[in-house]
Amino acid sequence: MTEKTALVTGAARGIGLATTQLFLKEGRRVAMIDRDAEALHQSAEGLEGALPVACDVSDPDQVAAMTRQVAGEFGRIDALVNNAGVADFRPLEETDFATWRQVMATNLDGVFLMSQAAIPHLKTVRGAIVNVASISGLRASTLRVAYGTSKAAVIHLTRQQAAELGDHGVRANCVAPGPVDTKLALAVHTPQIRAAYHDAIPLNRYGQEAEIAEVIVFLCSDRASYVTGQTIASDGGFDATGVGLP
Numbered sequence: 622m623t624e625k626t627a628l629v630t631g632a633a634r635g636i637g638l639a640t641t642q643l644f645l646k647e648g649r650r651v652a653m654i655d656r657d658a659e660a661l662h663q664s665a666e667g668l669e670g671a672l673p674v675a676c677d678v679s680d681p682d683q684v685a686a687m688t689r690q691v692a693g694e695f696g697r698i699d700a701l702v703n704n705a706g707v708a709d710f711r712p713l714e715e716t717d718f719a720t721w722r723q724v725m726a727t728n729l730d731g732v733f734l735m736s737q738a739a740i741p742h743l744k745t746v747r748g749a750i751v752n753v754a755s756i757s758g759l760r761a762s763t764l765r766v767a768y769g770t771s772k773a774a775v776i777h778l779t780r781q782q783a784a785e786l787g788d789h790g791v792r793a794n795c796v797a798p799g800p801v802d803t804k805l806a807l808a809v810h811t812p813q814i815r816a817a818y819h820d821a822i823p824l825n826r827y828g829q830e831a832e833i834a835e836v837i838v839f840l841c842s843d844r845a846s847y848v849t850g851q852t853i854a855s856d857g858g859f860d861a862t863g864v865g866l867p
């Protein structure tokens with residue numbers, strides 16, 4: 622086991638859990654963060670090197686306390702993966718303000734709060750940040766005003782982080798996944814959306830959690846030591862086609 626560590630939000634399932642498993646395989650200790658305490662502890666069972674800590678990333682006090690706990694137990698934070706996210710697929714005129722705020726609270730405020738809390742620790746080890754956005758942040762659509770806008774903001778926040786933190790040797794990058802069969806996608810992808818994605822994606826399929834995790838872990842590693850401020854679409858070629866989002 623190396624002494625390196627990673628902190629992954631939204632780690633109880635989906636892309637966050639796959640990322641945790643890959644980091645562990647590469648020998649890092651991993652702080653698994655999720656607001657669903659029960660699912661988190663179930664997922665962490667038997668994962669050697671994992672430290673599950675329940676926390677809502679949209680709550681400043683919880684984020685501060687959790688980061689203190691993780692830094693205290695690990696002694697260092699080498700990578701921050703801002704992966705926790707929620708989705709809502711509605712157009713502007715049908716999105717109520719409470720839903721808009723809920724999506725922004727996790728997807729955007731959460732990235733802001735987690736980054737502020739972790740940056741002092743990342744600076745001491747010249748660490749890395751990876752933010753998980755979405756192809757919905759690269760393209761507009763007739764749906765998902767809150768989700769897409771939050772993810773577009775995360776893409777900009779990544780560039781901001783890269784600009785601010787480069788002097789300290791801290792890199793910040795973004796991964797924009799295409800559709801992946803997780804609980805999040807199952808809740809919002811109608812059969813019509815699924816069919817349209819299959820047609821629009823050059824590789825003609827949904828991605829898998831582990832395929833997104835590979836890109837995240839690479840960007841956190843020294844193998845990506847001269848890459849910062851970038852958004853990498855891991856989307857089966859969708860963004861390259863110019864076809865509209867279903």
Ligand code: NAD
Binds near residue numbers: 631654731755797801
């Ligand atoms: P998922 O729903 O399977 O997992 C998300 C996890 O985040 C859950 O365990 C949930 O409890 C946790 N979470 C949500 N809000 C939180 C909060 N405020 N604080 C702490 N934990 C919170 O979803 P997923 O598909 O694995 O999504 C992971 C990331 O990937 C998200 O940011 C999502 O927007 C992005 N993404 C997913 C897809 C897709 O098709 N699945 C596509 C593009 C981008």
